[in-house]
Amino acid sequence: MSKDTVLVVEDDQLLREVIEDLLHIHKIKVKTVGDSSEANDWLEEYIPGLIICDLFLPTVSGIQWLNSVSEGLVANKSSIILLSADHERTHEMLVGSPIQSLVKHQLKKPFKNDELVRLIRFFRPNS
Amino acid sequence: MRDATSVPLDVTHIQLSQNIEHLLLQINAHLTYDHFVSSVLEHELRTPLAGIVSTVQLLQAQLEAHEAELPDTLQKWCDRLEKLSTRMEFLLENMKQLHNNNYSSASAGKQTRKLTNWLINERKSLGELIKSSQILDLKLQMLDESFEYTTDYHLLSIILGTLVENASKYSPDNARMDILLEQSQEILRLKVIDNGVGLGANSSVHLIKAFQRGQEVEHIEGSGLGLSIAHAAAQRIQAQLVLYDNENAPGTTAELILSNNDICQKTLF
Numbered sequence: 001m002s003k004d005t006v007l008v009v010e011d012d013q014l015l016r017e018v019i020e021d022l023l024h025i026h027k028i029k030v031k032t033v034g035d036s037s038e039a040n041d042w043l044e045e046y047i048p049g050l051i052i053c054d055l056f057l058p059t060v061s062g063i064q065w066l067n068s069v070s071e072g073l074v075a076n077k078s079s080i081i082l083l084s085a086d087h088e089r090t091h092e093m094l095v096g097s098p099i100q101s102l103v104k105h106q107l108k109k110p111f112k113n114d115e116l117v118r119l120i121r122f123f124r125p126n127s
Numbered sequence: 128m129r130d131a132t133s134v135p136l137d138v139t140h141i142q143l144s145q146n147i148e149h150l151l152l153q154i155n156a157h158l159t160y161d162h163f164v165s166s167v168l169e170h171e172l173r174t175p176l177a178g179i180v181s182t183v184q185l186l187q188a189q190l191e192a193h194e195a196e197l198p199d200t201l202q203k204w205c206d207r208l209e210k211l212s213t214r215m216e217f218l219l220e221n222m223k224q225l226h227n228n229n230y231s232s233a234s235a236g237k238q239t240r241k242l243t244n245w246l247i248n249e250r251k252s253l254g255e256l257i258k259s260s261q262i263l264d265l266k267l268q269m270l271d272e273s274f275e276y277t278t279d280y281h282l283l284s285i286i287l288g289t290l291v292e293n294a295s296k297y298s299p300d301n302a303r304m305d306i307l308l309e310q311s312q313e314i315l316r317l318k319v320i321d322n323g324v325g326l327g328a329n330s331s332v333h334l335i336k337a338f339q340r341g342q343e344v345e346h347i348e349g350s351g352l353g354l355s356i357a358h359a360a361a362q363r364i365q366a367q368l369v370l371y372d373n374e375n376a377p378g379t380t381a382e383l384i385l386s387n388n389d390i391c392q393k394t395l396f
Contacts, residue, residue: 054174
């Protein structure tokens with residue numbers, strides 16, 4: 001599991017399962033995790049080409065977590081899609097942060113499945 | 128020589144300043160916290176909604192892929208879930224807009240536009256809020272078709288959308304609804320008229336109260352929260368929202384009464 005795997009960080013189990021099902025149907029390799037700690041464990045061994053991250057995680061915000069692991073993500077030129085409700089507020093949080101250049105898109109919940117798949121195909125390397 | 132009363136007065140003045148400063152800081156902290164809670168709440172509500180919407184899409188895509196014929200009941204349930212999701216998203220957008228509006232100045236969202244042009248344009252998107260078999264007509268009874276009106280058009284859009292959605296919900300399939308804009312010398316009336324179940328004998332004209340429902344509509348899904356949003360939005364633009372049963376015909380009229388600001392000014396000055 002490496003760059004062609006999409007890492008999905010979403011704390012809502014049901015939505016996580018839906019995204020996993022969707023990506024399996026479209027034959028996109030995916031690893032889903034429910035919080036930053038689980039994500040950190042996975043990142044110790046693997047490098048994702050693309051991360052789909054919820055803005056609110058159980059203990060930290062999605063942006064805080066992404067900033068905390070930004071060194072590896074920047075070095076590997078990983079792309080990030082943020083799942084958020086308030087684009088303006090998210091943009092304010094992103095300005096000047098280490099991961100700003102890696103965030104390729106903000107997707108508002110609820111989203112169209114086709115749009116998510118299209119974005120993944122576009123931003124995921126080797127696809 | 129200092130007046131005996133001046134010392135405690137100075138002290139009181141300093142204390143008062145400090146207290147006011149402290150109070151302002153507390154108010155600011157409360158507002159910031161309130162804004163944060165609303166943002167989080169909106170995000171948290173959107174998450175299960177995203178799950179529902181994506182699951183329905185997955186189900187439909189799978190059935191199409193396998194060319195399976197969807198049983199009528201299942202198709203109906205899918206359509207219902209889709210409509211409920213659209214409604215939830217519409218409510219969330221409205222709640223967010225109202226919340227943001229509460230934190231901005233009274234004139235922040237105001238624009239001056241030709242009211243009829245706005246309404247004709249708005250009509251195009253309202254079709255998405257009604258049942259596919261229903262008809263929505265627009266009628267204009269204006270003294271001046273090029274009349275320009277100053278208000279917060281985003282809030283006006285929320286109100287109209289909510290009233291149309293509400294009219295559709297309480298009307299049967301194939302029903303007809305009218306949007307009527309009337310201008311008199313001093314008043315503008317924006318009406319949404321349906322021929323649905325009506326308010327019922329025990330409902331007040333001022334039905335609009337959160338979660339309060341007319342007795343005859345209890346079998347229809349929904350909480351009535353939409354009308355509360357419309358009511359709150361109407362208050363924000365200094366308009367009045369009333370609902371009443373149609374005379375000599377079935378159904379309800381939801382009427383938004385706007386002051387005819389330009390004409391009022393001419394009359395007053």
